[in-house]
Amino acid sequence: MNLRSGRGSTSSGAANEGHGDSTRAFERDDEGSREVPPLVPHPFPPPPPPPPLSAAEVMVELLAARQESATARQETARAMEIMAQAVAGLAHGGPRGNGGNGGGARRPEGQSSYQDFLKTHPPTFTPSDDPLEAEHWLRTLEQKFRLLGVANEQKMHFASQQLLGLIKRTFIKRKVPSRSGQVHFTDAQQVVHQETVMADDEDGADGVQGDGAAYGVHVSSDAATDGVQVPLVKGDAAASDGSNAKKRKFYPDDLKITIYLDLLSKTDPPILRRGVSKSVSEKFDVPLRVVQSIWKNGQDGGIQGIVNKYSKNCGRKRVEIDLEAIKNIPLKQRSTFQDLANALGVKKSTLYKRFKEGYFRRHTNDLKFSLTDENKKARVKYCLSMMNGLSFKPLYNVVYIDEKWFYRTRKNQKYYLANDEERPQRFVKSKNFIEKVMFLAVVTRPRYDANGNCTFDDKIGIFPFVKVEPAKRKSPNWERGKTFFKPMTSVTKDVSRDFMVNKVLLALKAKWPAGERGMPIFIQQDNARTHIAVDDPTFVQAAQADGWDIRLTCQPPNSPDLNVLDFGFFAAIQALFEKGTPNNINGIVKTVDEAYQNYPVDRSNRIFLTQQGCMMEIMKHNGGQHYNIPHMKKKTLELQGRLPITLKCPLHLHNQAMQFVGA
Structure with a gap:
């Protein structure tokens, strides 16, 4: 679901471009291949983007988006299962295992190259919530493979090059294992989890979400694997002075809220666009994982999930001193810090700290002359x-x-004397x-x-x-x-x-x-x-x-x-x-x-x-x-x-x- 309905989905826009390319390719096919009906473009141009939302409006829409997140994950999972099963099946002769879906002339297998494949303008695929887009993308690739006579062992490689986002990394970089020619998305979930935790500044790492559904990746409904969590790597907040001591850096609430609102203004929740978190990290000069953690916490709990929960209730408790109690102590018991500390029942060091903070003052009393x-x-x-x-x-x-x-x-x-100087002798x-x-x-x-x-x-x-x-x-x-x-x-x-x-x-x-x-x-x-x-x-x-x-x-x-x-x-x-x-x-x-x-x-x-x-x-x-x-x-x-x-x-x-x- 898009929080800003007027802007539209980036993924859908990319898929529509692919549809246009594939439609033109089929119109040029004169050898009797089966045509896929082209998608009818929207009759009206998209409206201009709305003005920026306030923090209160953002939180209201975030709550509404969270209520629909379960349904969106299920639809995305079904779409991605169809797409992944089909991509894995291309290596075994097509979706039905016979290497094609109909007759028609085609080149002998093994004579086409990747350059020939690119000349047909194959569409790319970006994770989307619409399962029909994945189905249409797969059928388009089928027609192009049959036209060029691509060998079965090349179909998997050619198709995977047209994937964008985290799905591409799942199939190519990490080499997700397959079972009987089909990709099992439970294994893909584990690969994605390892990829998001270990990635630092690589391309695509700034799209880490609270669950795999944000990228169109199906996540098992089991309680043990419900959502891909992105823990903060220990030592990210190490001391900047180069020392071995690892210290956690404190970020104030106003900075974290500003970062979160900047992320919302540059993306369409719950999907975080590619490169957004890296640009925000460089803009505010904070580590990339801090930006990712802020986004995840904001998606899970809103503003309350971003602010520091222990900023006022952690550390050593402050010892308060009653100023009225100082006034009630006799003056003879207030001539030294030690006497005043004993009368108040606090430590001398605590009393001295309050004195430096200006809670009470030192007074030198002069003996005045008497007057009638x-x-x-x-x-x-x-x-x-x-x-x-x-x-x-x-x-x-x-x-x-x-x-x-x-x-x-x-x-x-x-x-004032030097350390090795003898004291003066006066007599x-x-x-x-x-x-x-x-x-x-x-x-x-x-x-x-x-x-x-x-x-x-x-x-x-x-x-x-x-x-x-x-x-x-x-x-x-x-x-x-x-x-x-x-x-x-x-x-x-x-x-x-x-x-x-x-x-x-x-x-x-x-x-x-x-x-x-x-x-x-x-x-x-x-x-x-x-x-x-x-x-x-x-x-x-x-x-x-x-x-x-x-x-x-x-x-x-x-x-x-x-x-x-x-x-x-x-x-x-x-x-x-x-x-x-x-x-x-x-x-x-x-x-x-x-x-x-x-x-x-x-x-x-x-x-x-x-x-x-x-x-x-x-x-x-x-x-x-x-x-x-x-x-x-x-x-x-x-x-x-x-x-x-x-x-x-x-x-x-x-x-x-x-x-x-x-x-």
Whole structure:
């Protein structure tokens, strides 16, 4: 049965061509041979092919075809039995065993060749469901053999050359044994089975079907031989890397369905045309046996027979982890993978795999400073004071100062060593008394011109809290009388005043642009007890001298995140400082000063933008300190020339901050 009724059968078309040739041959026979009535051609031309069928329509027609497959096999078997019996009988004098079917002149036997036989235009035979076609083909060959006087031993060879498809291989290549001049198709079935399993890329191998009826070959109705099965040869899916290990390659369902639909579009089920499976195999770059297996499974079970049946239910079962159970575990039992695995009752390796898959995350918790309600309001007020409408001020006139300790070395230092390299030897007299120096850093925001060139550096200066003293006696490290730095053991308010007046103010006035003298400049400090008051007389007198308007302010209490030094500058300087290897106090002072001067200006400018983003987070959390630092890809914006000078605060956030302060 053809699923596409409008296209017609390829086998029938081939047989009809044979009929036309044989009819013309008999019309030329003037010696009284018996004529066979010619077949009347169809009065109407075949209709054009229908549009391609959808997958659902294909499956509906396949189910209908399967219901009629039993009847089609029986009719094909009867037709092929008649044809095969007759072909085998040609070698014994014709279908009736007398070498002919009627009188008439003919050549003496043994004088004809295969070339003479071909000149008569003998018809070919392709397996078909119509038993009359096989009968008509055999009778046509009878007339031609009688006309040429073909010997009985040549009839079998000449007739077999006109067979097409798997039948030809059955009679010629495999030499099916005969019994009493008749071909037994049970033996032919065994030959066909061996041929389809052993064939690889030979011509005709791509027509393997689920049973022999698809090729017009009769298959015994016994249960033991019902259908020719085509098993996949073991090792077809061997590893493509040339290794001896044989691995089965996995083909996804969508690829297999696409291959099956491509096969349906190029053939007429249940018959697979010659060369179709090989072309599809080359098109999708899959082995030929995979295409044949897909076709067989699709004919037997439709789409459900093609898809992988164990794709979701094979292999090691996945161990699922309840995310809600993780939330219920105390934090103290979640500090390591092993502790969390023990609490969940799973293996550590399983837990680590789920971590890599993103089912949960690692968090490093920072110890934050405590805040009172008054502190939170003061923080929001400070953020509002740094705004001009809805945008933040550029803060070009704000100078930040703060202190930081720098140790000569860390207790634990990480290095990367070669496998055969000895580990470094570091030692101090006491780990609790490592040499250290306190520094007072002074920075402001850098300035750029229209072309992006830095016109004013942000580095006002960094000053160590040390004393310069001469060596009182000779030592392996110092000569007597040579000066060296000695760190201050305590920093008092008088020391802070002296540094502010004699170091910070002098450096600020020396580096500040001369055109901005007289404009207000704010120096922001924290609320440490050793810091001087904002109205300290000595500082005010020095700050207002020579036409300068320098004012001292304090940041909100418990708010290191509102000072750019504590916010990010000191961490960067510390990282640069640790790249050096100071051995004494002088080395510490020198290394810190080099790290301070070598810090890039563009990074310092980004810190000021990050601080503005943190101010918005502070207002969003009503002065709270538990927030995530916002990231705006400042480096990318700077490379694109779109880095803003200030950030704009949303209106609703500004109104929220105003309501919180006024409450």
